[in-house]
Amino acid sequence: MEMVVVCFLLFTVESLPVPLEVAMLTLFSLICLYGATASLANCVFGKELLLMGSPLLRAERAEKESKPLPPCVCPSSHRTSGLRTIADKLTIGGVCGIPTDTVYALAASCKHPKAIEKIYRIKDRPQEKPICIFISNLGQLREASPPFSPLLWEFMENVYPGGIGCIVQKGEWLKKLGIGAGYDHVGTKESIMIRVPDQTVTVHLIDMTGPLAITSANPSGETDSTHHDMVISRLGHKLEGVLCDGESNELMASTVVNCTQIDEVGITILREGCIPAAKVMQIFEKVKNHRV
Known part of the structure; x- marks a missing residue:
């Protein structure tokens, strides 16, 4: 991934040789293909069959947290x-x-x-x-x-x-x-x-x-x-x-x-x-x- 990022930067400033550009696109395609295959396989079987590594970014999913039960009875004084x-x-x-x-x-x-x-x-x-x-x-x-x-x-x-x-x-x-x-x-x-x-x-x-x-x-x-x-x-x-x-x-x-x-x-x-x-x-x- 580091090499892909470097190649993208060189491509941006038009300093990337054509053979290296082809190699970069091939490598990037393989990475995407592996990621898609691993993600699908791991999701279908419910376990990590193909290693994915740790994510670069984590999306926090808002979940409604259930309020823990109090340790004793806690009635309202208004009743x-x-x-x-x-x-x-x-x-x-x-x-x-x-x-x-x-x-x-x-x-x-x-x-x-x-x-x-x-x-x-x-x-x-x-x-x-x-x-x-x-x-x-x-x-x-x-x-x-x-x-x-x-x-x-x-x-x-x-x-x-x-x-x-x-x-x-x-x-x-x-x-x-x-x-x-x-x-x-x-x-x-x-x-x-x-x-x-x-x-x-x-x-x-x-x-x-x-x-x-x-x-x-x-x-x-x-x-x-x-x-x-x-x-x-x-x-x-x-x-x-x-x-x-x-x-x-x-x-x-x-x-x-x-x-x-x-x-x-x-x-x-x-x-x-x-x-x-x-x-x-x-x-x-x-x-x-x-x-x-």
Whole structure:
């Protein structure tokens, strides 16, 4: 082929001798004949009977790629059946990714200690880091009759539902709340963080399952998941399901507030998240001044 190309160039500038021109055309004809014969034979018999070599140019054929199946069930949050599917998975002890009013989270039923333990393995989360709980409304908390001060109740009324989690003293009242067998697997020995999410889908899910043990849906130490596709790609192969709700409402997790000594020394911001620390303190000062 290199010789043919050279001869073509010489022919173009009218410097190709006639005998060489004849030889070139003969050679080119033989190459074309061999190529046509080899292509036909290889196509008919479905294998390379006559060697062709690698192509000089490759034509990319556009083929519709079939979308790979997700590693777990991934129903839409916009359908009641999708919500029921995830609720059923959680009720029997599964771990699922769910949307919240902040970023996506991993959820397990507080009635299944093994499911809460599985969350730690899925995330490779250090055991010393406690897991919080989500409830659907403040009335659910009142029915459990925790020994909270009037100041704490009023503060909660001003921050729930929303992206603020309150750490409170732990007690037997949590079992009335529906924590059950998961009591020793959420929070610490002395305290627990409780949050009421401001997300209709999440609240409906909690109403179906009871309180949920919650932590962010990402491998420990990595960034938060802000879309259900991130949860599926990062952790889907370890989960029973992911409730798909598109983009998350926030790019940051919730703000965590220590309220265990709210009457003695006030509140402490342990983690500033989607709600600025200044706003939280402003709410607290307003509540405290209201009670004076």
